[in-house]
Amino acid sequence: MIQRLAAPVSVDFISDHKTRRVLPRSLCWDGRVHPITKIGLHHTYRQGRTLFHVFSVLAQTIYFRLRLDTDTLFWQLEEISDGLPD
Known part of the structure; x- marks a missing residue:
């Protein structure tokens, strides 16, 4: 079942300066930590001056779509x- 929402989450990620990539490793949502096992699609888009990064990730058997706001550096599920x- 797919559920759309707009919930703030905490994301642990690795920023690799050599490849200039950001890779999420785990996310904390609703009081639980979900280790990310696979990173799927990653794309960016702009809304006005703000750049957003969108990651599709898999944590065990749960799919998450995460959005990083580069102006505030906050993540949203x-x-x-x-x-x-x-």
Whole structure:
């Protein structure tokens, strides 16, 4: 089941200066820490002057869509899915 929401989350990530990449490693949402096992799609878009990075990640069997606001450096959970049909 896919659920869309707009919830603030804490994300631990690695910033690699050699490859100039940011890779999320785990996220804390609703009092639980979810280690990220796979990073899927990553894309960026602009809204006005603000650049957003969007990551699709997998933590065990749960899919998360995360958005990083580069102006505030805050992460937001936009979508979550357990992989089961609606």
